[in-house]
Amino acid sequence: MDIETKTDRRILKTKKAITEAFLELFSDKEIEQITINEIAERANVNRGTVYLHYTDKYDLLNQCINEHLNKMFIYCKDNGMNPENSNMFHMLEIIFTYxxxxxxxxxxxxxxxxxIEFRERMLQFIVSNINEKINAQKTKHEMDTELLTQFLASAFVGTxxxxxVNKMPHSPQYMAENLGRLFEKQGYLP
Structure with missing residues (x-):
């Protein structure tokens, strides 16, 4: 059992190094310009190790997106974000902090x-959460629920x-308070 745990830790450490190397390169270059050799060199692993864990750089990108969206979902749930929680400011602060x-x-x-795929998947994550919140309210909205959900999710993701992209010019708390006020002021969510 001990050897299995050590192996898992080494694998996790290796995958983390590969992911971090990829993201560093991705912040400077488009994906088409990144090579597996560059990723391996920056992660201090050999090329075969990268291929052991990922089919190609697109698979690596896809797994990075999945991992972060799953982590975001877990982080939000672990920090008290749920459909029954009507404190929108708290929920927004949790997301901005993440x-x-x-x-x-x-x-x-x-x-x-x-x-574009990442933005769409993040949008779907937010749409799902807004739908849960609207459904948990059990109140009838004057607007079409689907239209309301798409509007709120698009406004949130765009913000x-x-x-x-502007290097977070405001704190998560500031963003949560102001975005929450905008939604509240317009009467979109109580």
């Missing part, structure tokens, strides 16, 4: 021209994108 803690990843994803 973005701040993972700035390098989100900055790389949102500033690259080839990461997050602006915040990250």
């Amino acid at each position: 973005f701040q803690k993972n700035y390098m990843f989100f900055s790389s994803m949102l500033s690259s021209k080839t990461t 997050v994108e602006w915040w990250i």
